[in-house]
């Protein structure tokens with residue numbers, strides 16, 4: 001499990017650990033891990049040109065000490081000191097003793113133009129979003145010359161606790177973070193700004209407590225994927241009912257059912273009008289069409305405006321059974337949901353639900369997913385490159401496995417079927433949403449292999465993804 005914490009909790013853990021250690025120990029641990037990660041990134045130190053950008057806090061100190069270590073290993077390391085009066089003195093002394101030097105402002109442009117790597121030590125967890133002058137001018141040069149950036153702890157300028165980027169910020173290829181993941185490294189747009197994230201263990205583990213945000217990894221997903229036992233039969237494995245598609249949108253029915261049959265349930269029921277029913281029957285002789293008992297429902301994609309279907313959605317939501325509500329179904333939510341409910345909006349749908357602009361949701365994904373979870377008393381899975389799943393009790397999971405080719409028409413319908421299948425097999429909405437999102441993206445990796453895919457390809461790849469995650473044969 002990848003776990004992320006608020007700045008306050010990380011600071012508290014650091015205080016507790018620091019009280020046990022000689023002064024400066026943590027910074028040296030951080031700098032050592034950072035220097036090793038930079039050397040790996042560069043593919044060797046000797047002769048590499050590295051520019052350290054050091055701000056006024058300990059984040060700059062980490063960057064300068066790491067610069068000193070790289071200089072001792074043969075790199076040519078210079079530093080841009082953003083404020084001479086407030087820079088970390090010990091860091092500057094270490095760098096110059098190791099053969100590095102501090103640049104004069106008229107040398108910045110040439111140094112950055114010739115750099116193999118810029119180390120962003122402008123600001124870390126003590127920063128406010130955005131970049132103050134002269135950091136912004138330095139970033140102009142870095143972007144102009146397209147120099148790769150390794151961010152120290154966090155990409156400077158992001159909101160570390162939310163992943164929001166309300167103002168100018170660094171875009172890194174790699175972020176080397178210390179002690180624990182910060183929430184903003186896992187949630188977009190901050191996650192994208194961070195690039196790859198490498199965690200350096202500085203010993204905070206025992207002091208951290210419960211995480212604020214979690215991201216499942218392959219072994220966590222494998223533990224949670226339902227598997228039948230010898231005593232299982234089709235009903236005990238779970239039955240999922242799918243209410244999707246219409247005369248106009250037949251594809252939504254086929255794709256949502258496609259996701260559901262690819263999941264762990266023993267049986268799928270489909271309930272819908274004649275035309276989509278014909279398509280579903282033709283494709284899956286094993287799907288039972290018509291009403292009947294189920295352990296969970298998937299409702300919503302491609303329903304259109306038919307008032308009778310809206311009533312069906314409301315009736316299902318009132319049943320107390322686990323329900324996944326997607327797309328058109330989201331227009332028929334009650335004032336507050338009762339029972340286990342998983343809502344799966346994309347940004348536009350969540351914006352409409354909450355009465356805000358889509359851009360606002362894009363900018364504040366964690367905030368609005370949490371707000372909707374609290375407002376409707378339901379778990380909210382906000383789709384996107386980094387999926388956010390927020391439960392009404394405050395727990396949050398994000399999915400950081402992301403394949404851009406998965407963003408294709410009908411992909412969400414497949415996701416709804418997969419997550420619904422997991423709900424019917426007994427997972428609660430937070431588990432079903434987070435496991436389903438991981439499975440869906442893993443299917444995307446297998447189906448795509450670097451090229452375009454259709455939603456149908458995605459659904460067909462789900463069983464192979466399931467098998468792979470369980471450690472089965474390829």
Ligand SMILES: NC(=O)C1=CN([C@@H]2O[C@H](COP(=O)(O)OP(=O)(O)OC[C@H]3O[C@@H](n4cnc5c(N)ncnc54)[C@H](O)[C@@H]3O)[C@@H](O)[C@H]2O)[C@@H](O)CC1
Pocket residue numbers: 014015018026027028030055056057058059060062122123124125126127128129130131132135152153154157178202
């Ligand atoms: N506290 C600890 O035990 C450890 C801290 N470490 C490092 O220390 C960092 C935190 O250090 P600090 O608390 O000194 O804080 P930072 O270095 O994150 O930054 C605080 C300084 O940046 C300035 N600042 C704030 N917002 C800014 C902005 N938008 N643009 C430019 N400057 C801005 C502030 O005026 C302040 O001087 C961590 O991110 C990590 O890199 C590591 O060495 C590991 C151990």
Ligand SMILES: [K+]
Pocket residue numbers: 059120121122123124151152153154155156
């Ligand atoms: K930084």
